[in-house]
Amino acid sequence: MKNQALVKDLVALIGPDKVISEELDLLCYSYDSSFKSRNHRFVPDAVVTPRSTEEVSKIMKYAYANNIPVTPRGAATGETCGAVPVRGGIVLDLSTWDTIEEIDTSNMQAIVRPGVVHANLNKELAKYGLFFPPDPGSSRMCTIGGMVANNSSGLRAVKYGTTENYVLGLEVVLPYGDVIVTGGMKSRAIKNVSGMNLTKLFVGSEGTLGVITRVRLRVWPKPKARGILMAVFPDLEDAPQTVLEVYQAGILPAGIEILDDSAIKAVNEYKPEINLPDAQAILLFELDGNPASVEWEGNEVARIAKKRASQVEWSTDPERMAQLWEGRSVTAAAAARVRPDGSRVFAGEDISVPLSKVTECLRRIKELGEKYGVGVVNYGHIGDGNVHTAPVIDPESPEEIERVEKFADAIHRLAVELGGSTTGEHGVGLVRAPYARLEHGPAVDIMLLIKRALDPKGIMNPGKLLPEEEEARVS
Amino acid sequence: MKNQALVKDLVALIGPDKVISEELDLLCYSYDSSFKSRNHRFVPDAVVTPRSTEEVSKIMKYAYANNIPVTPRGAATGETCGAVPVRGGIVLDLSTWDTIEEIDTSNMQAIVRPGVVHANLNKELAKYGLFFPPDPGSSRMCTIGGMVANNSSGLRAVKYGTTENYVLGLEVVLPYGDVIVTGGMKSRAIKNVSGMNLTKLFVGSEGTLGVITRVRLRVWPKPKARGILMAVFPDLEDAPQTVLEVYQAGILPAGIEILDDSAIKAVNEYKPEINLPDAQAILLFELDGNPASVEWEGNEVARIAKKRASQVEWSTDPERMAQLWEGRSVTAAAAARVRPDGSRVFAGEDISVPLSKVTECLRRIKELGEKYGVGVVNYGHIGDGNVHTAPVIDPESPEEIERVEKFADAIHRLAVELGGSTTGEHGVGLVRAPYARLEHGPAVDIMLLIKRALDPKGIMNPGKLLPEEEEARVS
Numbered sequence: 009m010k011n012q013a014l015v016k017d018l019v020a021l022i023g024p025d026k027v028i029s030e031e032l033d034l035l036c037y038s039y040d041s042s043f044k045s046r047n048h049r050f051v052p053d054a055v056v057t058p059r060s061t062e063e064v065s066k067i068m069k070y071a072y073a074n075n076i077p078v079t080p081r082g083a084a085t086g087e088t089c090g091a092v093p094v095r096g097g098i099v100l101d102l103s104t105w106d107t108i109e110e111i112d113t114s115n116m117q118a119i120v121r122p123g124v125v126h127a128n129l130n131k132e133l134a135k136y137g138l139f140f141p142p143d144p145g146s147s148r149m150c151t152i153g154g155m156v157a158n159n160s161s162g163l164r165a166v167k168y169g170t171t172e173n174y175v176l177g178l179e180v181v182l183p184y185g186d187v188i189v190t191g192g193m194k195s196r197a198i199k200n201v202s203g204m205n206l207t208k209l210f211v212g213s214e215g216t217l218g219v220i221t222r223v224r225l226r227v228w229p230k231p232k233a234r235g236i237l238m239a240v241f242p243d244l245e246d247a248p249q250t251v252l253e254v255y256q257a258g259i260l261p262a263g264i265e266i267l268d269d270s271a272i273k274a275v276n277e278y279k280p281e282i283n284l285p286d287a288q289a290i291l292l293f294e295l296d297g298n299p300a301s302v303e304w305e306g307n308e309v310a311r312i313a314k315k316r317a318s319q320v321e322w323s324t325d326p327e328r329m330a331q332l333w334e335g336r337s338v339t340a341a342a343a344a345r346v347r348p349d350g351s352r353v354f355a356g357e358d359i360s361v362p363l364s365k366v367t368e369c370l371r372r373i374k375e376l377g378e379k380y381g382v383g384v385v386n387y388g389h390i391g392d393g394n395v396h397t398a399p400v401i402d403p404e405s406p407e408e409i410e411r412v413e414k415f416a417d418a419i420h421r422l423a424v425e426l427g428g429s430t431t432g433e434h435g436v437g438l439v440r441a442p443y444a445r446l447e448h449g450p451a452v453d454i455m456l457l458i459k460r461a462l463d464p465k466g467i468m469n470p471g472k473l474l475p476e477e478e479e480a481r482v483s
Numbered sequence: 484m485k486n487q488a489l490v491k492d493l494v495a496l497i498g499p500d501k502v503i504s505e506e507l508d509l510l511c512y513s514y515d516s517s518f519k520s521r522n523h524r525f526v527p528d529a530v531v532t533p534r535s536t537e538e539v540s541k542i543m544k545y546a547y548a549n550n551i552p553v554t555p556r557g558a559a560t561g562e563t564c565g566a567v568p569v570r571g572g573i574v575l576d577l578s579t580w581d582t583i584e585e586i587d588t589s590n591m592q593a594i595v596r597p598g599v600v601h602a603n604l605n606k607e608l609a610k611y612g613l614f615f616p617p618d619p620g621s622s623r624m625c626t627i628g629g630m631v632a633n634n635s636s637g638l639r640a641v642k643y644g645t646t647e648n649y650v651l652g653l654e655v656v657l658p659y660g661d662v663i664v665t666g667g668m669k670s671r672a673i674k675n676v677s678g679m680n681l682t683k684l685f686v687g688s689e690g691t692l693g694v695i696t697r698v699r700l701r702v703w704p705k706p707k708a709r710g711i712l713m714a715v716f717p718d719l720e721d722a723p724q725t726v727l728e729v730y731q732a733g734i735l736p737a738g739i740e741i742l743d744d745s746a747i748k749a750v751n752e753y754k755p756e757i758n759l760p761d762a763q764a765i766l767l768f769e770l771d772g773n774p775a776s777v778e779w780e781g782n783e784v785a786r787i788a789k790k791r792a793s794q795v796e797w798s799t800d801p802e803r804m805a806q807l808w809e810g811r812s813v814t815a816a817a818a819a820r821v822r823p824d825g826s827r828v829f830a831g832e833d834i835s836v837p838l839s840k841v842t843e844c845l846r847r848i849k850e851l852g853e854k855y856g857v858g859v860v861n862y863g864h865i866g867d868g869n870v871h872t873a874p875v876i877d878p879e880s881p882e883e884i885e886r887v888e889k890f891a892d893a894i895h896r897l898a899v900e901l902g903g904s905t906t907g908e909h910g911v912g913l914v915r916a917p918y919a920r921l922e923h924g925p926a927v928d929i930m931l932l933i934k935r936a937l938d939p940k941g942i943m944n945p946g947k948l949l950p951e952e953e954e955a956r957v958s
Contacts, residue, residue, distance in 0.1 A: 112839075113727075113731075114727055114837075114838060114839040115837045115838050115839050116730060116838075136731075137731050137732075137733060158676065159676045159680070161674070165674055166673075169644075169648065170674070170676070172680070172683070173644065173648060182929070186925060186928075187925070188924070188925045188926040188928075188929055189923075189924060189926060190923075190926055192899075192902075192903075192904055192922050192923060193922065193923060193924040193926075194899070194902050195902055195903065195904060195922075196837035196839075196840075196902040196903075197835045197836060197837055197868055197902065197903045197904045197907070198641075198835070198837075198838075198867040198868060199636070199640055199645070199835045199864075199867040199868065199869050199904070199907040199908060200835055200903075200904035200906070200907060201633065201634045201645070201687050201904075201906050201907065201908055201909070201910050201911070202904045202905055202906050202911055202915065202918075202919070202922055202923070203911065203919055203922070203923050203926070203927070203930055203948065203949070204684065204687070204688055204691075204930040204933060204934075204948065204949070205634070205647070205683050205684060205686065205687050205688070206926055206929055206930065208647070208680050208683035208684065209679065209680055209683065209684050209933075211680065212676050212679070212680050213679055213680070216679075228735065229730045229731065229732070229733040229734065229735060230733055231733055232733045252588075252589055255591060255704045256588075256611075256612050256704065257612075257704070258612060258704040258705055258706055258707045258773065259704065259773070260703065260704060297772070297776055298733065298734070298776055298779045298780060298783075299779065300775040300776055300778065300779035301772055301773055301775055301776030301779065303775065304773045304774070304775035304776065305773060308773075360672045360673070360674045360675055361672060362589075362590045362671035362672060362673075363589060363590050363591075363673075364587075364589040364590050364671075365671075389674070392673040392674040393672060393673060393674065394674050424667075424669070427667075427669050427670055427671040427672065428667075428670065428671075428672045428675075429667055429670060429672045429674070429675035429676075429677045430677055431675070431676050431677050432672070432674040432675060432676065433674060433676055434676070435676055436676070436677055436678065440677065443677075444677070444678055447667050447668065447670075447677055447678065448664075448665075448667065448668060448677070448678050449663070449664065449668040450661060450662070450663045451663040451664060451665055451668075451678070451681055452678070453661075453663075454657070454663055454681055454937065455678055455679040455681065457936045457937065458679060458684075458933055458936060458937075459679075460936070461932045461933060461935070461936035462929065462932065462933075473678065473679065474678070474679070
């Protein structure tokens, strides 16, 4: 066993019950939900499951002294290899450290350890009429630590923003084992402009700067009411125009989702009983707030949508809302079935573009699909331009894999060309790191300078977020 | 003239009309709105008024090569010496560079140069039904560049957050003159998790990491309606309890302001016709949204407030709203008049504490006022615990100055003790830098590491934000 000495050391540090070293077990830590890790296995040398800041600190001190890469991991629901150890070394499995330390109702805050599952936190918060607004699709699996590391969000980001908007402070174990608290050592303040904003620097840094061991979140009062509006558009162009007019009417919906004709077709083939109307686009608006507000806004959005839509329906009835939403909720599953021998793969799946470019973007993704011979289903969060493209291929065919990789590359370049980003919410990880300079230009040098200042040995989640092999080009 | 060589060089770089060097003119750049700069003058060696990124870059390259401190300056409305050159050198006056480059209505964004005045931007945005929500009291003077550098906000932060929530990207000239764009070089995306979050690192860094030369802001649809509710409380404790119950009812007001008995007294003495009721606390709630929502929430807040208040009034009539709000709007002016021979000074004026500690905080500030013999008026943004204390002293008396400095020091320490921050929205600058380690502990070392990585010669706004003389204590 090549990792025998390492395992022995780790056992001495934190005890045998928190160290995983059997080859078969290690294999389980060699992938996340990404397409990339389906095709390449990244096996760690050892996995540890610390349950205290002290244990994480001990491990980091040891890893730093011995130049061993460390990859923090939550539930590994990510699509970018963010939580897989591409250089081997130690995986810090934080998913078992799932303590909700406090729901501080009088200050509307939640203090949690990194392994708390998103849905569990919101279940606990609901007891007090509170909620943590970001809503990733993986809610029932993903951890708060992972959400912070990726700055995760979901379809309600258009109104509520992303995870970073709710992180008030973090406890972080640095690459060399020191522990810091951002946002004020003993703070329970909501508002604070003291010092450099380290909190937001760590949010979304994908485990490349340190290990998040505690999160102080601001939470919000849960809205009392919601409603769903479905609008069907014969012309694709009419969808973004309608969204814009809704904004111009002073309305900020909690979510605005689009299914284009490819998604409509996929849903109808997958579940004919849903029977979505044949159209170029369907928009789904979610409105939330107090009951009076939701009713007012529902009527107003309906009025606006009717200018262009062939069909509009608005409901606040829970059963009917679920039906209206069903097309959207089965889209991902439906996409996976558009080819009997195919699977939906996560590649080029998360670009964002300006709202004004959504139509062009959807058209050009279709053209790219034709060019590379890749079947595509398009849906996403049109309200903030976050397009989810689902390529469907035979994942066992090396030739199809090569084609979809070219297709994904073209989508990433398209996003940047249209004034967008290679990733709206899923993150960079290993798969989008090569686009860093294309998207950010010389700002990458500053990211590399900061990386080097905080992690001089480059042991924290190497290979992720940044093109690490490059030297910073500083004049 | 000791700065003759410097002035000659600057004139050669950007032309004589953009260089200010007369001694009397330089004096105008030696202070901001702070108490500190009232007592100490910090005179620059030269002032420049660049109007292009290239000019800023030229100046930074020159300053870097010659080790000359550079202090960026907007409208100098700050209370912390943030924009005054405490080590001399060059002041970059960016206030004349006030171009609104674009209101991108289809993507709900505004692209501005740093000198644009906040109120002017909102006036322009209003033409399109949009607004930039942060609302500093200095709206008619302060610049967007200054707001970004300080992460400014105001009384609506409780619902809308601070400036950082709206900054999508920045153009920044680095200390050595290179130019980067954060948030994506050509991006107009709203949602983006690509790369390290440099945008948020520069927001609130108070000019210590680089010069902000362009700002890409997300803006929001302007709410259609608003209403004001005033509630009068015989018992101070009842004020935060009422705020908490409003939150628990699922309502997030745009603003929640408090006047304690000291502020009520000051207002009534200043303008007897306002005739605020005699009480321990008055709360003012601002509610905004669509008309139906505002009405619903106004009634609900009134119902909650009536449980404890001796008097509650709710209005959506513009004239009556202005009357209800008048007590709050004159508080700062009223505070300045509580002593005929005195002035309100900005010292210890911006702490934030957890909502659960607001009552204790107000009581203890009064005790501190008695201990140090300083008259105090208290008001602030109770919704997020941001307490504005107005000490009133004779600013010509060295003895009173010494006492108020001790008083302010005690308030800053009280804030940290209560789990709050030395500054909720005004910033650190020179005056709160000494508290960095008290508030942030070892996180200060990481701030210093980042400062050194980006500004190795320490020329960017030295003396601000961080205790710069300290070496980072990294193990």
